[in-house]
Structures are given as structure tokens and as C-alpha cells.
Amino acid sequence: MSFNKKVDKCVETVCKYIGLPTPTSFYKKFLLGVSGGNPEVVAPKDVKMEYFQIEEVFLVASGDMVENFLRKAGKNDSFTYSHEIRSYTAGERIEKRRQISAREYIELLEQSKCPAKKTLKKVR
Secondary structure, eight states, X not given: OOHHHHHHHHHHHHHHHHTOXXXXXXXXXXXOOOSTTOOOOOOOTTSOOOOOEEEEEXXXXXXXXXXXXXXXXXXXXXXXXEEEEEEXXXXXXXXXXXXXXXXXXXXXXXXXXXXXXXXXXXXX
């Protein structure tokens, strides 16, 4: 039995034991590092590659253990927008995420005219 099948079996056993639904499939994602700032990656022809642009704007948070940010993700001038607030209480992470419109995204950006606002741009 391969290592991956053993891990899958262990996850299945633990899920059944604690009463959670058993996952039917697992997905693997790979992050490829590039040097020199060039995002082009040479890969075999049978490997499907897509590039997505992600822009996260971190807004001013209401407390020390709160993260408040907007996310714009997509490609070819077609994007989705979301607003997410993460808080941490008693060592537990609580996320509130909601899909928003492009208009609402722009309005929230304009409302937050704060110098503490940080923008993170990613290519995946």
C-alpha cells in the first residue's frame, strides 16, 4: 500500500471515529517557486497551468486580534470580490466571509482612506 493510501485510510478512520463525514476525495496543490521575479514556469505539456491574479487589501481592524480585508481574484479582466473578517477568541479562529459586488468593493476601498491600509498582490 502506498504512503498516500495509508494516509487516506488513517483520515477515513479518524473521521468515522469522531463522527464526521468521511471525505470522498483529496486534492493536492503544488506551489512552484520561481527566481528572478519571472512568474513564467516551464512545465511539461501534459500539466495544465493557469495563472490567477489575487489582490488583498487589508483594512483597518477594530481590535488587536481582528483581520479585516477585501479580496479581488480572477483572470482575463473577470474577477470575484469578497469581504472577510477574521477574529481570534480563546485560541479559535472565526471567519466571516461574504461575496460582494464590484461596486461594493470600490465603495469599501474608498471608505478606507487610511494610510495603514496595505495591499498584497499575488499571481497563482
